[in-house]
Amino acid sequence: MKIYLAPLEGLTDYTLRNPFEEVYGQGKVDKYFTPFISPNSSERFLTKEMRDIDRLNNTNKNVIPQVMTNSSKDFIWTIKKLYEEFGYKEINLNAGCPSGTVVSKGKGSGFLGDLDKMEKFFYETFSNPYIEANNIKISVKTRIGLNDSDHWEDILDIYNKFKLEELIIHPRIRSDFYKNDVKLEAFNLALKKSTNKVVYNGDIFTRRDYLEFIDKFPDCQAVMLGRGLIADPALIDVLKADNPKDYVRDLEYDKERLSKFHQRVLEERLKIMSGDKHAIHRMKEMWCYMEYVLDDKKDVKLVKKSQKMEEYKLAVKVLLNNTNIEEKEHISFWKKH
Numbered sequence: 001m002k003i004y005l006a007p008l009e010g011l012t013d014y015t016l017r018n019p020f021e022e023v024y025g026q027g028k029v030d031k032y033f034t035p036f037i038s039p040n041s042s043e044r045f046l047t048k049e050m051r052d053i054d055r056l057n058n059t060n061k062n063v064i065p066q067v068m069t070n071s072s073k074d075f076i077w078t079i080k081k082l083y084e085e086f087g088y089k090e091i092n093l094n095a096g097c098p099s100g101t102v103v104s105k106g107k108g109s110g111f112l113g114d115l116d117k118m119e120k121f122f123y124e125t126f127s128n129p130y131i132e133a134n135n136i137k138i139s140v141k142t143r144i145g146l147n148d149s150d151h152w153e154d155i156l157d158i159y160n161k162f163k164l165e166e167l168i169i170h171p172r173i174r175s176d177f178y179k180n181d182v183k184l185e186a187f188n189l190a191l192k193k194s195t196n197k198v199v200y201n202g203d204i205f206t207r208r209d210y211l212e213f214i215d216k217f218p219d220c221q222a223v224m225l226g227r228g229l230i231a232d233p234a235l236i237d238v239l240k241a242d243n244p245k246d247y248v249r250d251l252e253y254d255k256e257r258l259s260k261f262h263q264r265v266l267e268e269r270l271k272i273m274s275g276d277k278h279a280i281h282r283m284k285e286m287w288c289y290m291e292y293v294l295d296d297k298k299d300v301k302l303v304k305k306s307q308k309m310e311e312y313k314l315a316v317k318v319l320l321n322n323t324n325i326e327e328k329e330h331i332s333f334w335k336k337h
């Protein structure tokens with residue numbers, strides 16, 4: 001099974017991706033997706049976007065930049081720049097973001113509300129001579145609809161008209177955000193009908209979730225995980241084991257690695273974030289997921305309350321001294337997104 005790390009804005013930029021690869025991935029993650037770049041007509045990337053795609057910060061070959069736009073013109077200049085200046089040969093389009101400001105502009109999952117526009121967008125992109133000549137690969141990460149899933153088949157029909165590198169499906173509609181049950185029947189339809197290779201994404205948080213998934217969909221060749229791998233990065237060993245069901249974890253070693261991973265992410269973030277506040281805020285975001293695999297959550301409160309860097313570091317030290325990692329059967333994230 002191929003395993004991809006999902007793009008999570010605010011979490012999976014290079015300051016997390018690189019430590020992830022160093023400490024856990026070591027070749028096990030088949031693709032790392034960047035959080036979305038949002039191009040506009042200025043034809044320039046933001047400093048933050050530049051940093052995240054800069055090859056000096058992305059020594060792994062398997063990093064796929066994600067772009068969110070509904071303008072083929074902007075998509076094409078972005079693809080050209082990513083290819084020419086940074087050497088990226090595969091680009092992912094975001095057709096899933098549920099955020100209000102994005103959807104109101106007809107982007108992300110908002111794109112799924114105007115299928116004629118979407119088809120024209122793909123036509124213009126795929127018939128672009130530069131993209132054709134350089135054989136640049138384009139994949140899509142999609143939801144199954146905007147306000148409902150009634151048009152999922154129509155959406156699939158459009159994707160089927162083009163030669164996508166792959167179609168990554170998060171089987172929810174926009175209003176679900178990241179909660180409510182995933183619609184597995186919609187994914188099943190895609191497995192049957194899609195002429196493009198499909199990748200599953202959504203709510204695989206634990207070994208049990210993964211085993212249930214592969215049991216239901218034995219033909220699926222690739223899955224993308226987001227929150228599950230942030231909460232429990234060592235889950236990657238289970239997913240990639242020859243026999244995931246019987247793979248025995250060394251939870252002490254996993255805790256050592258969690259500590260190292262945390263330390264490396266913090267170091268990377270401190271290199272670019274001035275002031276404690278921003279870096280701490282970003283680290284706390286990680287704990288909002290990682291706390292779910294601790295056997296005792298009470299010391300996380302101190303981590304979340306800390307304001308100054310020294311306070312934060314001490315709180316993490318206390319937390320890691322007092323708690324152990326547990327492999328959970330089931331996780332239910334509280335976060336609305």
Ligand SMILES: Cc1cc2nc3c(=O)[nH]c(=O)nc-3n(C[C@H](O)[C@H](O)[C@H](O)COP(=O)(O)O)c2cc1C
Pocket residue numbers: 006007008009010011034035036066094096097141170178201202203204224225226227228337
């Ligand atoms: C905090 C957060 C940020 C996200 N940012 C992005 C993003 O930049 N691009 C994207 O395609 N999806 C984004 N997503 C969606 C995830 O990539 C993924 O589809 C979602 O979390 C479901 O997968 P999971 O259940 O394995 O976490 C984000 C999700 C969360 C929770």
